[in-house]
Amino acid sequence: MRYFNPSTDASAFILDHYTGVGEVLAIHQLDHVFYLFNRQLRVKRGALFSLDDAKNNDLIFVGSPSENLTLADIPGSREFVFQRLDSGPRNGDLAVLNVHPLPGEPKLFLATPANQATVEDYAVVTLTPGLDPTRSILILAGNSTFGTQAAVEYVCREDSIKELLRRLNVSKVSDLKPFEALLHVKIAHGVPVMTDLISVRNRGN
DSSP states (O other): OOOOOTTTOTTSOOOOSOOOHHHHHHHHHHHHHHHHTTOOOOOOOGGGOOHHHHHHSOEEEESOTTTOGGGGGSOOOSSEEEEEOOSSTTTTOEEEEESSOOTTOOSEEEOSOTTSOOOEEEEEEEEEEOSSTTSEEEEEEESSHHHHHHHHHHHHOHHHHHHHHHHTTOSSGGGOOOEEEEEEEEEETTEEEEEEEEEEEEOOO
16 A cells, blocks of 8 residues: 555555544544534544535544645645655655745754654644635644654644643633644554644744
8 A cells, every 4th residue: 555646546446445543633632622612523534525515514624645645735834844755865755845945943843764663753833824714724734643642642732722722822722823843753552642833933824
């Protein structure tokens, strides 16, 4: 199994009846939070997503844009962007590109190499307006399935949300504007054990 490459796999059979364990646990966590707020969460596979969904709903995308190919058609991350490296010793690995690094920040954030057991990952939390500006899109994505799980767990914890709002200088949730946040995740035996917020960006619409 490998990732779909549209330039060479256009007519190839696509095996799409699987998902990562981190995404499964992430959806369970989100569903629990929605239940606590007496709200329902409708889960839909990315392959079945339509642009009408983006126009008519608030959306939460769970998983990297390298797998959620539909994210290419809607507004997404602009400051912390997933990018597959095409040269160097990590050629082919997925990284997070820091488009406008702040002083002291690296240009790229690289997780554990793909050929090793994952012990470190990076994840992105992005809140952006939808195709209909009255709607919102939340993107929760890691380099790996474990990073995605960590991103979802981060936004589902009250202490994490308080930290995020503090870093964004937001005192009331109603004042929250579009933003992007980068998380560093430590992983042990396939479980995210520590997640740190390492950088945030406020962004315009």
